[in-house]
Amino acid sequence: MTEFSGGCLCGAVRYEGSEQKGGGHCHCIGCRKSSGTGHSSHMVVPEDSFRATGEVRFFDRPADSDNMVSRGFCPTCGSPVYSTNSGMPGMVFVRASSLDDPGVFQPQMVVYAKWAVDWDSVGTALPTFEEMPPPEAMEEVLS
Ligand SMILES: [Zn+2]
Ligand SMILES: [Zn+2]
Numbered sequence: 001m002t003e004f005s006g007g008c009l010c011g012a013v014r015y016e017g018s019e020q021k022g023g024g025h026c027h028c029i030g031c032r033k034s035s036g037t038g039h040s041s042h043m044v045v046p047e048d049s050f051r052a053t054g055e056v057r058f059f060d061r062p063a064d065s066d067n068m069v070s071r072g073f074c075p076t077c078g079s080p081v082y083s084t085n086s087g088m089p090g091m092v093f094v095r096a097s098s099l100d101d102p103g104v105f106q107p108q109m110v111v112y113a114k115w116a117v118d119w120d121s122v123g124t125a126l127p128t129f130e131e132m133p134p135p136e137a138m139e140e141v142l143s
Pocket of ligand 2: 026027028030031
């Protein structure tokens with residue numbers, strides 16, 4: 001089991017965890033606009049193995065699926081740190097960009113590839129879905 005830690009750029013938000021259930025790259029518009037580049041990379045972590053300290057502010061925006069995505073960021077430096085999704089309760093989506101050692105992240109899929117921009121390819125070695133895959137396909141990839 002890989003221990004990991006991370007936080008925002010200014011250090012006010014810190015977190016640590018001990019388990020990851022894979023994750024992936026998302027090219028959806030919300031992930032792009034909140035990222036600084038063409039996608040966000042999320043490490044999926046069970047919330048009971050995740051602890052965060054410091055103030056995190058959340059911006060709620062419904063996803064295409066109508067699930068509510070709450071994107072957490074540091075109110076001081078603006079770094080995105082982690083988010084939650086009402087469609088996957090009990091899970092935290094850690095922004096791989098905020099990891100102290102981003103090498104611990106093991107992405108397993110690419111989603112919303114239909115909105116990927118030409119200059120921001122994450123490669124085609126991973127299973128790639130035009131939109132969000134159905135739950136069965138997602139479980140297969142993440143298992
Ligand atoms: Zn900060
Ligand atoms: Zn997204």
